[in-house]
Amino acid sequence: MGDVLDEGPFYHGTKAQLQVGDRLTAGFRSNYRPEVVMNHVYFTALPDGAGLAAELAAGDGEPRVYVVEPTGEFENDPNVTDKKFPGNPTRSYRTAAPLVVVGEVTDWTRLTPEALQAWRDRLAAMVAEDRAEIIN
Structure with a gap:
């Protein structure tokens, strides 16, 4: 696990409707670069x-x-750690092993429509300028 800072709990955000016990696996297209599996x-x-x-x-x-609970080893997400931010201030991780859904959180902070559009615009600009490289 290297210098992983957290022992949990851990969270995964998606638009998929999942149930307790479902497993999230690698092998799907990136939300940010759909040409990347x-x-x-x-x-x-x-x-x-x-x-x-x-x-x-x-x-x-x-x-x-x-x-979610990781079922195997995980590491700091290199897409946001050190490459873009020193350390891991976003407390983001990745794993090649499945994650198991153990519950749902409903009290997370939603973005305003304006803030969400600003994020979408920022990501679109990064893709257009080919600055949205994914370390896969």
């Missing part, structure tokens, strides 16, 4: 961080934040 499942120790991911996720479903 992801080798990892991403999660965070911050419910609001998972909420942001849920709101930015592809699809038309309702954004949801789930409490």
Whole structure:
């Protein structure tokens, strides 16, 4: 696990409707670069961080934040740690092993429509400028 800072609880944001016991696995397209099939499942120790991911996720479903447990080793997410932010202030992680859904959080902070659009615009600009590289 390296220098992983957290022991949980952990959260995953998505627009998929999941049930306790469901397993989240790698092998799906990135929400940010759909041409990239992801080798990892991403999660965070911050419910609001998972909420942001849920709101930015592809699809038309309702954004949801789930409490998840890793089933194997995990590491700091290199897409946001050190490469972009020293350490791991976003408390973001990734794993090649499945995550198991153990519950749902409903009291996470939702973005205003303006804040959500600002995030979408920022991500679109990064993709357009080819600055949205994913370390897969």
